[in-house]
Amino acid sequence: MEKKPVRRSANTFPAPDPAKPYVYPGTEVLINKFGIRNGPALERVAATLSMLRADMFRARPRPGAFDLEHLCAIHEYLFQDVLPWAGQLRLVDTEKNGSLFAPAAEIAARSRAVFALLEKEDFLQGLGRVAFIEKFAYYFAEVSRLRIFREGNGLAQRLFFEQLAIGTVFRLDFAKVAKSALHAAIHAANNGDLELLMALFEQVVSDVGDVWEPGEITCSPV
Structure with missing residues (x-):
């Protein structure tokens, strides 16, 4: 299968300020297809539409x-209705809540290294529950640490791993844990501590025969 090229260097959306290419001048509101200039309003619209796409x-x-x-x-599929840069790699360096993420110039190379290792480990197939949770936490943390997109990383990443789990004997349900707890665990993982994440994933991960039926994979908004 021919791979679709990853869009990285060329913006396909208006960027009036090269230093802050994702927001409207004088604001912290993301440039969006609706021209919404109110942050909370944009968050509501983005959450609603991305969740419809997730379903x-x-x-x-x-x-x-x-x-x-x-x-x-x-990511492009989820945010195609709202973000003109949906599916494109982050162009600027960033940090959040004290966590530094991969420099923009290194995202592609570092991401490919992580996913190559995931492939080498046969996409976590054939593992027992304990080993699966350990590996799942490791790769989830590695992808989180990259922060591949400017926004929308959380939902895209969760859906990616939920789809990955379909090839194993496990299923993922992030609705079983509070968003605040997940964010705290990811923050700890970004600083090298996977214990909280593995503890949460004990709740997120279930065996195929437990509670899951096709169409019941769940996500939460960003």
Whole structure:
């Protein structure tokens, strides 16, 4: 299968300020297809539309190789209605809540290294529960640490791993844990501590025969 090129260097959206290419001048509001200049209003619209897209994706997952191109395609699908840069790699360096993420110039190379290792480990197939949770936490943390997109990383990443789990004997349900707890665990993981994340994933991960039925994979908004 021919891979879709990852869009990185060329903006396909208006960027009036090269230093802050994602926001309207004088604001912190993301440039969007609706021209909304109010942050909370944009968040509500983005959450609603991306969750509708997530439901559609779960009902009919798009095939992919579980690599960088696959994750970009998921992000583009989820946010195509709102963000003109959906699916494009982050162009600027960033930090959040004291966590520094991969420099923009290194995202592609570092992402490919992570996904190549995931492929080498057979996409976590054939593992027992303990080993699966350990590996799942490791790769989830590695992808989080990259922060591949300017925004929308959380939902795209969760959907990516939920689809990945379909190839194993486990299923993921992030609705079982509070968003605040997940964010705290990810913050700790970004600083090298996976214990909280693994503890949360004990709740997120279930065996195929437990509670899951097709179409019941769940996500939470960004």
